[in-house]
Amino acid sequence: MYKMETKVAVVTGGNKGIGFEIVKGLCQKFDGAVYLTGRNEERGRLAVKKLQELGLNPLFHALDVTNTESIQEFATYISKKYSGIDVLVNNAGIxxxxxxxxxxxxxKRLIDTNFMSLLTVSKILYPLLKDKARIINLSSDWGLLSNIRKQVWLDTLVKDDLTVKEILHFVEDFLDAARGGKNSFVSFAGHYGDYKVSKVAMSALTFVQQRQFNEQGKDVSINCVHPGFVMTDMTKGMGDFTPERGARAPLYLALEAPQSLKGTFVWHDCHQVNWDD
Structure with a gap:
């Protein structure tokens, strides 16, 4: 079967907020097919229609990152039609x-959506990544290591030889704390501890996966980004930035950053920060 050589960009959770603005920016500047994906087909197609009214041409495909069959179905669709994926923006989150x-x-539901889904996406979609592909993980300033209060994890997550298994132990340890009630929940990572743990785990996974790509000799870049405190439905409209401004750094990583920028934590103004300060 003939496969299109068109470049392909994929944004998860692209029907609103920062994800929508990332799709819009990619449609304006990316030389290839841009897929707006989301778990709700009706909302996804409405978002595509909005962009079409602006003269842009995104494509839609249903994708629920918490559902293995949905990810597999999307992977099969992409692999039959194209030679691979060039840009993958892991934006979906709650x-x-x-x-x-x-x-x-x-x-558990939050961590399954924001973090565990990345492991399934990695297993199913990463084999489709082309040479020089770029992965952008939407993290948060709550994804900095300083948000964690438990010393054993402050020591473990900075190791040069950190493993995915250890990150999973970190997540499981937090869920055990959540089972223990409010005091143990807060003592682990403070208020919104589940969200902080999900984003710290995402950040740590970013660095581990970049190391793995390097060891495999693959020229793939994976970086995480704090888009700023953005006014979205998720934040009940509170924030410092518009969603369009929040898309700035993710779009920089997708389109403009040097390919040599790998395994870093990028701030909303596009400069690199030390994740573990």
Whole structure:
């Protein structure tokens, strides 16, 4: 079967907020097919229609990052039609801003969506990445290591030989704390600890996966980015920046950053920061 040599960019959770603005920016500047993906087909197609009204041409495909079958279906679709993926923006995520301390069940759902899904995406979509592909992980200033209060993890997560298994132990240790109630939840990472843990785990995974790509001799860059405190539905409209401004640094990593920029934490103004300060 003939496969298109067109470049391909994929944005998860692209129907609103920062994800929508990243799709818009890619449509304006990326020389290739831009896929706006989301778990809700109706909202996704409405978002595509909005962009079409601006003269842009995104494509839509349903993708629920918490559903293995959905990710596999998307991977099959891309692999049949194209020669691979050039840009992958892992943007999908959730946060209940009204619950600074969540139940175990809510914490698990958040971590499954914001972090565990990345492991499934890695397994199924990363084999489709082309040479010089770019992965952008939407993190947060809450994804800096200083958000964690438990010393054993402050020591472990900075190791040069950190493993995915150790990151999973970190996540499991937090979920055990969430089971223990409010005091143990807060003592681990403070208020919104589940969101902080999910983003710290994402940041740590970014660095581990870049090391793995390097060891495999693959010229793939993976970076995480703090887009700023952005006014979105997730933040109940509170924030310092518009979603368009929040898309600035992710778009920089997708389109303009040197290919040599790998395994870093990038701030909303596009400068690199030390994740573990």
């Amino acid at each position: 946060l209940d801003f009204d619950k600074p301390v969540s139940s175990y069940e809510d914490s």
